[in-house]
Amino acid sequence: MAKIPTVFIDGEAGTTGLQIRERLAILPALSVRSIDPAHRKDPAARQALMAEVDLVVLCLPDDAAKESAVLAAELGDRAPRIVDASTAHRVDPDWAYGLPELTPDQAARIAAAPRVSNPGCYPTGAILLLRPLVEAGVMPADYPVTVNAVSGYSGGGNAMIAEYEAGRAPDFELYGLALNHKHVPELQLHAGLTRRPIFIPSVADYRQGMIVSIPLHLDTLAGRPKPADLEALLRARYAGSEYVSVAPASAKLEPEALNNTNLLELRVHGSEALGQAVLTARFDNLGKGASGAAVQNIGLMLGIPVETRLPAAAE
Numbered sequence: 001m002a003k004i005p006t007v008f009i010d011g012e013a014g015t016t017g018l019q020i021r022e023r024l025a026i027l028p029a030l031s032v033r034s035i036d037p038a039h040r041k042d043p044a045a046r047q048a049l050m051a052e053v054d055l056v057v058l059c060l061p062d063d064a065a066k067e068s069a070v071l072a073a074e075l076g077d078r079a080p081r082i083v084d085a086s087t088a089h090r091v092d093p094d095w096a097y098g099l100p101e102l103t104p105d106q107a108a109r110i111a112a113a114p115r116v117s118n119p120g121c122y123p124t125g126a127i128l129l130l131r132p133l134v135e136a137g138v139m140p141a142d143y144p145v146t147v148n149a150v151s152g153y154s155g156g157g158n159a160m161i162a163e164y165e166a167g168r169a170p171d172f173e174l175y176g177l178a179l180n181h182k183h184v185p186e187l188q189l190h191a192g193l194t195r196r197p198i199f200i201p202s203v204a205d206y207r208q209g210m211i212v213s214i215p216l217h218l219d220t221l222a223g224r225p226k227p228a229d230l231e232a233l234l235r236a237r238y239a240g241s242e243y244v245s246v247a248p249a250s251a252k253l254e255p256e257a258l259n260n261t262n263l264l265e266l267r268v269h270g271s272e273a274l275g276q277a278v279l280t281a282r283f284d285n286l287g288k289g290a291s292g293a294a295v296q297n298i299g300l301m302l303g304i305p306v307e308t309r310l311p312a313a314a315e
């Protein structure tokens, strides 16, 4: 009988790690190996476990993720394949960008890659909206893009969750107003933009769920498209996609509808008469924005079927 692949989640006790663990625990096609909690921050213990598994998932702060990638590389022939959930390697050309829907051949690239960098939650939505427009020539690569977004507080990991759940955080706030959010470089690179986009995230007092939105003046795009043309372009691009779909425009949109799934909905709202549109992406920041996406990538890399929804949501 073929050996069942083994996976070690480095950072298993964190927000992203726990959710990946829950999703992987129900899969018969792989086996999760856990580290002794007393040694979970010990580099030698982590490296020893890495040497015994086929794949390691890094659910760590950036510096610790960089350290783990070095620990894995030191193993040479015994190095496991890696999925990194942190920001550390998302614009590194030696790592495959873990967004299978990025281009028609990206899923195959991920399946063959030794090292995969899981995308940031906000860029996942923005790139899926923007890249098809840039590739089609409708949006010039130097277009002055603005991306607005709202996230549930789980996006900030254990520390932010504790602040919100203790009632010490505001109901809603904008942040990243110095315009230097850590997601801008990967958003720009993988959307195919030559001009740095403006990105304004916000966080509100609900646990999880995200909306990314991008306003457009249609007369500034090539060919002066109507909202329906943009919608048709996105529909054609994601036809047949298991997780990404194009939904009808709506007057209102709330961020929690896709929680605990790996689904992502794109919409083109707008008015032909006004020559204006707003593109939106709705998804779970912990699902397609993090753990669901990581499990999707693990399935591609190990060539096994996976359940990307949380077990509680999969019934």
Ligand SMILES: NC(=O)C1=CN([C@@H]2O[C@H](COP(=O)(O)OP(=O)(O)OC[C@H]3O[C@@H](n4cnc5c(N)ncnc54)[C@H](OP(=O)(O)O)[C@@H]3O)[C@@H](O)[C@H]2O)C=CC1
Binding pocket: 010, 011, 012, 013, 014, 015, 016, 017, 040, 041, 042, 058, 059, 060, 061, 062, 064, 065, 085, 086, 087, 119, 120, 121, 154, 155, 156, 157, 158, 159, 285, 286, 289, 290
């Ligand atoms: N939350 C989200 O929506 C998303 C998060 N990510 C990324 O995933 C990664 C993890 O984030 P998240 O799960 O939110 O963060 P958390 O703070 O919830 O979890 C991080 C975990 O890593 C542990 N840890 C810290 N340093 C080390 C170390 N040196 N060795 C081993 N373990 C260590 C922490 O332990 P302790 O708490 O004891 O320090 C904690 O258990 C980050 O890079 C984040 O940017 C990516 C996409 C979305």
Ligand SMILES: CC(=O)N[C@@H](CCC(=O)OP(=O)(O)O)C(=O)O
Binding pocket: 085, 086, 087, 119, 120, 121, 122, 151, 152, 153, 154, 155, 156, 160, 182, 183, 201, 202, 203, 289, 290
């Ligand atoms: C609400 C909140 O604080 N969100 C986080 C992003 C969460 C995330 O996805 O970041 P990574 O994928 O890069 O780890 C932030 O803005 O820093």
